[in-house]
Amino acid sequence: xVLLLSLLLAGCAGMGGAGKNGGExxxxxxxxxxxxxxxxxxxxxxxxxxxxxxxxxxxxAGLFGWTxxxxxxxxxxxxxxxxxxxxxxxxxxxGRPVPAQWLASVSVTDADKAAKQATDADGRVINGPMDLGxxxxxxxxxxxxxxxxxxxxxxxxxxxxxxxxxxGWLWNELWTLDLEPAVNFYTGLLGYQHESVQDNxxxxxxxxxxxxxxxxxxxxxxxxxxxxxxRVADPQSLLDSVKSLGGTVWVRPGESKARPDAALxxxxxxxxxxxxxxxxxxxxxxxx
Numbered sequence: 001x002v003l004l005l006s007l008l009l010a011g012c013a014g015m016g017g018a019g020k021n022g023g024e025x026x027x028x029x030x031x032x033x034x035x036x037x038x039x040x041x042x043x044x045x046x047x048x049x050x051x052x053x054x055x056x057x058x059x060x061a062g063l064f065g066w067t068x069x070x071x072x073x074x075x076x077x078x079x080x081x082x083x084x085x086x087x088x089x090x091x092x093x094x095g096r097p098v099p100a101q102w103l104a105s106v107s108v109t110d111a112d113k114a115a116k117q118a119t120d121a122d123g124r125v126i127n128g129p130m131d132l133g134x135x136x137x138x139x140x141x142x143x144x145x146x147x148x149x150x151x152x153x154x155x156x157x158x159x160x161x162x163x164x165x166x167x168g169w170l171w172n173e174l175w176t177l178d179l180e181p182a183v184n185f186y187t188g189l190l191g192y193q194h195e196s197v198q199d200n201x202x203x204x205x206x207x208x209x210x211x212x213x214x215x216x217x218x219x220x221x222x223x224x225x226x227x228x229x230x231r232v233a234d235p236q237s238l239l240d241s242v243k244s245l246g247g248t249v250w251v252r253p254g255e256s257k258a259r260p261d262a263a264l265x266x267x268x269x270x271x272x273x274x275x276x277x278x279x280x281x282x283x284x285x286x287x288x
Contacts, residue, residue, distance in 0.1 A: 035157035099270025146224020
């Protein structure tokens with residue numbers, strides 16, 4: 001998408017540039033202290049790429065109570081004392097306004113090897129492999145059905161796998177027009193197993209743990225993107241706050257064919273997020 005190309009091919013505000021054949025961004029570690037853990041195939045981080053960092057911080061602080069610690073131009077996102085993501089300002093080209101977007105990072109043991117595997121499987125390397133400072137080494141890819149992911153070989157290990165907290169990350173979904181190419185790509189690249197739970201939804205798992213979902217949709221305007229899901233106590237109760245903070249409510253709980261426990265919103269800079277109520281004894285995390 002234009003947003004990510006403008007970021008990773010033209011450089012981002014205050015972070016230094018990186019060329020398509022490598023280079024370096026200086027990004028902080030994804031853990032507060034080294035863990036030594038490696039969880040290949042797990043979604044371990046989220047970065048919000050935004051044209052207005054201040055407005056984005058205000059939105060998410062107001063909606064989820066997240067706090068932010070600035071690290072140069074980069075802001076680390078905290079839920080309580082847990083570091084859960086980052087916020088990265090971007091500078092679109094003159095006359096090319098772009099919406100914000102969440103970019104997920106998936107753990108790999110070898111970013112360079114993963115880059116070759118992605119291209120061998122009909123994916124695309126958008127940028128990298130590249131050094132990312134304290135974060136480690138990564139490569140930005142897109143699958144044959146679209147959707148950008150950063151494959152990350154973290155320097156200090158991956159975050160510990162804890163149950164999702166309220167107002168923390170729950171899940172990730174790839175929206176696509178065609179399930180089969182996407183399923184084949186990610187099962188081959190990341191070693192996932194897959195299970196169809198509906199005719200339009202596939203769950204990706206690894207070592208018995210669910211990792212993400214792939215959702216076949218009909219709307220071309222929304223296809224070809226990964227969308228994060230935040231666990232909330234009650235999505236309906238947050239919708240007035242979404243609007244008062246400048247966001248947009250796209251789908252309310254139970255509206256049309258939507259689940260009664262999930263809502264689709266855009267933040268005040270246009271980034272899509274799914275809000276979902278979920279309990280630890282609920283088998284399903286998917287928000288379709």
